[in-house]
Amino acid sequence: MTGFPWAHVAITGASSGLGRALAVASARPGATLHLAARDAARLEETAAACRAAGATVATTLLDVRDAAACAAWVAGMERLDLLIANAGISGGTGGAAEPEAQVRAVFDTNVTGVLNTALPALARMAAQAPGADGLRGRVAVVASVVGFVAAPSAPAYSASKAAIQRWAEATDGTRRAQGIRLHAICPGFIRTPMTAPNRFPMPFLISPEEAARRTLAGIAAGRRRVAFPRRAYLLFRLLGALPQGLLARASRTVPAKDISAA
Numbered sequence: 001m002t003g004f005p006w007a008h009v010a011i012t013g014a015s016s017g018l019g020r021a022l023a024v025a026s027a028r029p030g031a032t033l034h035l036a037a038r039d040a041a042r043l044e045e046t047a048a049a050c051r052a053a054g055a056t057v058a059t060t061l062l063d064v065r066d067a068a069a070c071a072a073w074v075a076g077m078e079r080l081d082l083l084i085a086n087a088g089i090s091g092g093t094g095g096a097a098e099p100e101a102q103v104r105a106v107f108d109t110n111v112t113g114v115l116n117t118a119l120p121a122l123a124r125m126a127a128q129a130p131g132a133d134g135l136r137g138r139v140a141v142v143a144s145v146v147g148f149v150a151a152p153s154a155p156a157y158s159a160s161k162a163a164i165q166r167w168a169e170a171t172d173g174t175r176r177a178q179g180i181r182l183h184a185i186c187p188g189f190i191r192t193p194m195t196a197p198n199r200f201p202m203p204f205l206i207s208p209e210e211a212a213r214r215t216l217a218g219i220a221a222g223r224r225r226v227a228f229p230r231r232a233y234l235l236f237r238l239l240g241a242l243p244q245g246l247l248a249r250a251s252r253t254v255p256a257k258d259i260s261a262a
C-alpha cells in the first residue's frame, strides 16, 4: 500500500495476526516502522517482511503492561505520526465463571496496556510540528465489535474493548483542536492465532490482510470509528441491543469461548 500521509508509524503486537498485517501493509520506501511485541523471533519475521518492502524498521521487545518501558519506547522515536495500539489478549469463560487471573490479565493488557503507549504518544504528538496531512499525529486503538455487547462468554474481553473504544472516541473530541486524531478500530472476526481455538461460529470472518487494509483506509479517511465488516458491526450492534437475559440464554446455545489468558 502506498499513499498514506504518515511516514513514522509505531505498532504494538506486530509479531502476529492483525499487527503483523498492519506492519506489512504500512511498509514502503520512506516509511519508518517501530514494531513492538514480546516474541523476538516472530517480531523479527515481521520486520524482515517490512524491510523487504523497502521500509526502515526498528524492533523493540516490549510488554505493554510495563508503563515505563512503553514511555521509553515512544520517547526513543525521532517522530511519531501514527501509533496503532494493537496488542491484546482474549479469553472466555469456558462456560463457567471467568477466572480472576484472566480478568486481571485482560484488563492489564487491553486497557492499561493500550493507555501505556497511547498516553505518551499523545503527549509527544502535542509537542511536535504538524506533518504532511496537517496533523500532529494519530492514535488508533484496536478495539472490537465485541465491545458493543456485554458478552456473557467473554466478560473481561468485551468490557476491555468497550472501554478503549469509548475512550478513544471521546478523547478524539478534545484532541482534534490540538491537531491530533484518535480512531477506534472495531473489527469483526479475523483469522489469526487469537481466533484459531474458537469452537463457535464466527460469521463474516476475514483475513488479517483484509482487516489491515480496512483499518488503514478508515484511518486515512479520518473516521473516528472504523468498524468492519459492515455486517458484523450491524450484527453486534443488534446483539448489544438485546435484553441481557435474552442474550445470556442465546449465548448458552453455542460453545463458550475457552479460558485462555489466565
Ligand SMILES: NC(=O)c1ccc[n+]([C@@H]2O[C@H](COP(=O)([O-])OP(=O)(O)OC[C@H]3O[C@@H](n4cnc5c(N)ncnc54)[C@H](OP(=O)(O)O)[C@@H]3O)[C@@H](O)[C@H]2O)c1
Residues within 6 Å of the ligand: 012, 013, 014, 015, 016, 017, 018, 019, 036, 037, 038, 039, 040, 042, 062, 063, 064, 065, 086, 087, 088, 089, 090, 109, 113, 142, 143, 144, 145, 186, 187, 188, 189, 190, 191, 192, 193, 194, 195
Ligand atoms: N482476531 C480477531 O478476530 C479480532 C477481532 C477484533 C479485534 N481483535 C484485536 O486485534 C488485536 C490483535 O489480535 P490478533 O487477532 O492479531 O491476535 P494475535 O495473533 O494473538 O496477536 C496478538 C498480538 O498482541 C501481542 N501481545 C499480547 N500481549 C502482549 C503484551 N503484554 N505486550 C506486548 N504485546 C502483546 C502479541 O505479541 P507477543 O506474544 O509477541 O507479545 C501479538 O503480536 C487484539 O487487540 C485483538 O483483541 C482481534
